[in-house]
Amino acid sequence: MHKNIFIGEICANDEVQKDHFLMKMYLPRTFGAVLPGQFVMVRIAGLTDPFLSRPLSIYSFSLEQNACVLELLYRVVGKGTQILAGLIEGSQLEVLGPLGTGYAMPDTEKNIVFIAGGIGVAPLSLLAEHLCVNSPSCGPNMIFYLGAQSSRQILGLDKLQSLCYAVHVCTDDGSFGKQGLVTDLIRKDIKKYPPGDTIIYACGPKAMLKTLNTILGGKYRCDVSLEERMACGVGACMGCAVAVKEGSGGAAYARVCCDGPVFGLNQIIWD
Amino acid sequence: MEKRKIKSVNPLRVGLAGLRLKNPVIAASGTFGYGQEYAQYMDLNRLGGIAVKGLSLKPRSGNPPPRIMETTGGMLNAVGLQNIGVEAFINEKLPFLRQYDVAVIANIYGESVGEYSKVAAKLSAASGVHALEVNVSCPNVRKGGLSFGADPKAAAEVTRRVKGETDLPVIVKLTPNVTDIVQIAQAVEKAGADAVSLINTLTGLAVDIKTRTPRLKNITGGLSGPAIKPVALRMVWQVAKSVGIPVIGMGGILTVEDALEFLIVGACAVQIGTANFINPHAMIDIIDGLEAYLEDNKLKHIDDLVGTFKT
Numbered sequence: 322m323h324k325n326i327f328i329g330e331i332c333a334n335d336e337v338q339k340d341h342f343l344m345k346m347y348l349p350r351t352f353g354a355v356l357p358g359q360f361v362m363v364r365i366a367g368l369t370d371p372f373l374s375r376p377l378s379i380y381s382f383s384l385e386q387n388a389c390v391l392e393l394l395y396r397v398v399g400k401g402t403q404i405l406a407g408l409i410e411g412s413q414l415e416v417l418g419p420l421g422t423g424y425a426m427p428d429t430e431k432n433i434v435f436i437a438g439g440i441g442v443a444p445l446s447l448l449a450e451h452l453c454v455n456s457p458s459c460g461p462n463m464i465f466y467l468g469a470q471s472s473r474q475i476l477g478l479d480k481l482q483s484l485c486y487a488v489h490v491c492t493d494d495g496s497f498g499k500q501g502l503v504t505d506l507i508r509k510d511i512k513k514y515p516p517g518d519t520i521i522y523a524c525g526p527k528a529m530l531k532t533l534n535t536i537l538g539g540k541y542r543c544d545v546s547l548e549e550r551m552a553c554g555v556g557a558c559m560g561c562a563v564a565v566k567e568g569s570g571g572a573a574y575a576r577v578c579c580d581g582p583v584f585g586l587n588q589i590i591w592d
Numbered sequence: 593m594e595k596r597k598i599k600s601v602n603p604l605r606v607g608l609a610g611l612r613l614k615n616p617v618i619a620a621s622g623t624f625g626y627g628q629e630y631a632q633y634m635d636l637n638r639l640g641g642i643a644v645k646g647l648s649l650k651p652r653s654g655n656p657p658p659r660i661m662e663t664t665g666g667m668l669n670a671v672g673l674q675n676i677g678v679e680a681f682i683n684e685k686l687p688f689l690r691q692y693d694v695a696v697i698a699n700i701y702g703e704s705v706g707e708y709s710k711v712a713a714k715l716s717a718a719s720g721v722h723a724l725e726v727n728v729s730c731p732n733v734r735k736g737g738l739s740f741g742a743d744p745k746a747a748a749e750v751t752r753r754v755k756g757e758t759d760l761p762v763i764v765k766l767t768p769n770v771t772d773i774v775q776i777a778q779a780v781e782k783a784g785a786d787a788v789s790l791i792n793t794l795t796g797l798a799v800d801i802k803t804r805t806p807r808l809k810n811i812t813g814g815l816s817g818p819a820i821k822p823v824a825l826r827m828v829w830q831v832a833k834s835v836g837i838p839v840i841g842m843g844g845i846l847t848v849e850d851a852l853e854f855l856i857v858g859a860c861a862v863q864i865g866t867a868n869f870i871n872p873h874a875m876i877d878i879i880d881g882l883e884a885y886l887e888d889n890k891l892k893h894i895d896d897l898v899g900t901f902k903t
Contacts, residue, residue: 324632326873364870369818369846373662374870401662417872550660552667553869555633557625559645559671560660574654574674579629 327352329363329391329416334408339473340397341440342406343380347388348416355382356423357448358546358583361391362554363405364415371401374417376551376578378444378524380477391416394443394476420554421582424448424544427459430520432513435465435485436533438503438525439474442467444546445524446477449484461486466510468503468525472496504532516540523586531591543586549577556580564590603886603893604879606640608838608860609761609786611723613640613695616855616894617879620842620865621646621699621725621765622671626685627692633872638879641695643789643863644681646727647715648700649707651677661798661807666817666844667866668796670810673701678711682718690720697763699725700754709753716758724760726750728780729767729792741767741792744779751783763840766790768820768827777831789840789863790831791824816866818844825853832858832899846874848881858899 329346337343362374381392397406408414424444427433433452435445445465452459463485469475471494481488490498491506499506503525514521521543523533530545537543549561556579565575565588572590575581604615618641624630627642636642654674661668676684681698689696698715702708708726715721728741728750740746747764755762764780766773768791777788793814798807806812824843832839841859845851846867854862867874882894891897 323634326871369665371662372664372666372817372870415871550658550662552660552669552866553623553629555629555872557623557629558660558669558869559622559654559674560669562654562657562659562671562674564656572653574657 325351327416329414331408331412331414332410334406334410336406337394338476341474341476342395342397344393344395344405344408346391346393346414346416348391350384350387350389352389352391352416353419355379355391355419355447357451358423358444358544359419359421360444360554360582361393361416361418361420362551363393365404366413366415368404371404373401373552374415374554375401375405376548376554378546378582379419379447380443381447381450394440396440417554421578422580424522424546424583426456427452427520430518430542431462432519433459433463434514434519434521435463436503436507436521436523436525437466438468438529439470440476441524441526441529441546442476442481443524445522446480448522449481453484460484465489466491466503466506468492468506468529469497470494502529502532504529504536507533508536511536520544521586530586534586534589534591537586539587541586544583545586545589546582547577547584548582551578554578566590601893603891604882606861606894608840609723609763611641611695611761613861614693615640615879615882616861617851617875617882618643618695618697618840618861618863619868619875620863621697621727623865623868626681627689628685630868630872634876636692636694638876639694640861640879641697641722642689643697643699643725644685644689645675646673646699646701647675647678647681647711648673648702649678649711651675651680656809658807658809659813661813663796663798663815663819665819666815668798668808668813668815669793670808670813672810678714682714686718686720695722696720697723697725699727699765701727702750705750705753708750709757712754712757716760721760723763724754724758725763725765725789726754727765727792729765729769741776742770744776747776748779748783751780751785755784761786763787763789765792766831767792768823768843769795773827774830774834777835781835781837785837787838787840788831788835789842791820791827791843794820794823816844818846818850820844821850825857828854828859829857829901845878848878848885851878851882852885852897855894855898857901860898
């Protein structure tokens with residue numbers, strides 16, 4: 322049986338914050354299960370401008386009797402996402418997926434720390450939800466650090482608060498939570514989390530992940546999911562390259578779409 | 593009484609430079625990995641052929657990112673021929689492809705004439721390769737590539753050397769980034785090429801107006817997608833009427849209608865590239881569409897359509 326391109330039917334597509342949309346769609350049951358960290362490629366059938374599909378991480382996933390329900394949280398950054406934002410209930414999209422690797426699950430770590438910057442909250446929110454449902458003992462160990470530019474870009478906070486033991490919020494302009502970057506907060510708090518007892522999951526802008534890499538100094542088990550321009554999403558075009566360390570001490574370009582999007586933070590070469 | 597039943601002729605079957613294809617639809621090199629990447633989305637047995645990602649003598653790590661940029665009706669890429677090298681291809685990828693009844697076309701690339709010959713020789717000794725496609729046209733790597741394909745003498749030299757190393761059909765893939773593609777096509781024909789395929793990508797550029805920097809790390813990249821189709825079609829038409837060897841057409845084909853245009857102007861087969869990225873079923877749709885077109889137009893065989901362009 323070969324995988325299909327699925328047709329997703331949009332049942333809601335609302336602006337939840339300025340320039341940030343939450344799209345909910347129905348897909349056939351054959352779409353299958355989703356691992357937190359995976360993504361889909363979405364496209365409006367027949368459109369050649371914009372030409373390529375858009376990779377969007379999965380924010381939530383559930384099964385109903387006759388359908389899979391998928392939620393995508395996305396920020397309008399260009400022409401493609403602008404058009405997506407204009408789609409109304411009942412519109413259809415071509416959906417390829419679920420694609421890529423998921424986050425590694427925690428072992429026995431006492432601290433499960435999430436670090437999200439901006440729209441990076443989307444895949445981490447699904448992971449937090451997944452852990453709460455499948456390993457309920459994780460809940461009390463989950464601490465979420467959420468960074469955004471301002472109060473107008475804070476996403477999915479209510480859900481995170483219901484899932485996690487604690488949610489620390491900061492904004493660049495101080496309009497909500499503490500003022501500063503989420504990495505400033507981590508730098509201050511990191512000593513609370515001993516490396517052997519902690520697993521960290523992060524998603525956000527490259528600069529954030531790069532700073533995080535410096536703060537953690539290679540001592541922590543940390544999974545990050547990366548964002549990159551993609552054409553195919555299945556490993557054929559080699560467009561979404563990221564430099565990673567190889568076993569022999571060398572470097573190579575891995576594909577974010579199929580070797581990732583989740584990588585060990587220590588695997589990535591940042592310079 | 594005849595012993596054998598007359599087999600019903602497959603109307604899409606194509607014989608091309610000694611290569612037998614069950615239909616004229618081939619996955620274009622660089623857009624289909626080594627076949628494996630798309631195997632879960634389709635039955636590879638349905639395809640006429642697969643031109644695998646360009647192979648070099650040694651593995652190549654490729655260009656630093658960003659490597660791709662969407663443009664109006666297409667995309668720019670500067671992947672830089674990242675590939676696992678010819679040895680790893682033979683050992684790790686060919687066994688997978690051998691399971692399928694599909695023509696495997698090994699696309700090859702070298703930084704010198706000697707490298708082209710060595711890669712050709714290695715592939716000819718392996719089982720499961722049905723033809724070589726010589727990339728003399730990749731515009732992304734400064735050393736080599738462009739100069740071979742842009743100069744009739746150099747293109748002919750590479751063709752001759754590769755031909756000397758192999759009994760497999762040799763297809764030379766031409767670059768459109770030249771003043772007169774017909775001249776190059778005729779030069780490689782004279783040097784012994786069994787077929788030509790065209791066009792490779794058109795060199796392009798995209799600029800970020802906020803930072804005033806190039807969108808691609810490599811600065812320039814190869815433009816592909818529907819944006820280049822009219823240029824490709826013009827060149828295929830010009831070459832098809834100027835050479836005696838078969839022409840494989842490509843450049844921006846998304847739909848069966850696009851593929852038909854190429855066949856009408858003289859291509860014996862087509863390659864589908866960037867379309868795979870946006871629709872993994874594009875080639876299957878095109879194959880089904882060709883069959884339907886023949887039936888609708890009461891044509892017995894695809895050959896009855898090739899080169900029927902009326903000007």
